Structure formats: structure tokens, C-alpha cells
Amino acid sequence: MVETTKTSQDRIWQVIHQIPHGKVATYGQVALLAGMPSHARLVGRILSQLPSETKLPWHRVLNSQGRITNPGRERQQSRLEAEGVTLINGRVSLKVYGWEP
DNA sequence: TGTTTGACGGACA
DNA sequence: CTGTCCGCCAAAC
Known part of the structure; x- marks a missing residue:
């Protein structure tokens, strides 16, 4: 099957789809894993x-500060929280829940 | 084809 | 700790 040029959107969707249950990733991280550094926005x-x-x-998916x-x-x-991710003061500890592929 | 936008990141005060 | 400012750059308009 011919791989038509995938849009960056497709890659990003794919990366987010890989985030494990109970873990979190940052926008910058998703962009990086999608092969597009500095495209967090x-x-x-x-x-x-x-x-x-x-x-x-x-x-x-959260920002680099672990904030929504x-x-x-x-x-x-x-x-x-339904997945077991605890927020403290509207914040997530990336140290604990950060996704490390 | 040019300009504006933005669920960001990081540096700085 | 909070708030402000600037850089990044494809997508949206």
C-alpha cells in the first residue's frame, strides 16, 4: 500500500494514541515524538x-509544567483522576506520571 | 499569496 | 510562587 504523505495531524494522533493509561505527556513531547520538534503549539x-x-x-496531554x-x-x-492520575493544586507531577517511551 | 493565530516552551522580573 | 515577554512555525483565514 502506498504511504500517501501523512499530515502532521495523523502523526500527532498516532503519538497521542500511544500514551499509556495512567500516564501523561506534554505537548512538546508529543510534537517531538511525532518528529516535529518545536511544534508543541x-x-x-x-x-x-x-x-x-x-x-x-x-x-x-499537558503543558511542560504538568498543568492543564x-x-x-x-x-x-x-x-x-479516573485513570489514577492525581492532580495537586491543578497540577500533575510529571516526575511520577510522565510518560517515558 | 500574505497575514494572523495559537490546548506551547522557556527565559526573565 | 505569579505574571509578562518573546521565539517557534504549520495551519487557518
């Missing part, structure tokens, strides 16, 4: 366009 833009029925664990930066942070927080 692009990751955020793409996530903002995700359909509500998406299968992607977008809630496991998104319009529906409260909902994201409950999803994370």
Missing part, C-alpha cells in the same frame, strides 16, 4: 479541532 491546535467522539486520550491548558480543564481533570 501545532499539537494544541490539532487537539482543539478534535471531534467530541474522538478515541484519542487527549486528556493525557485547555478550555475544558475541569473535565480533563476528572478524566485524569
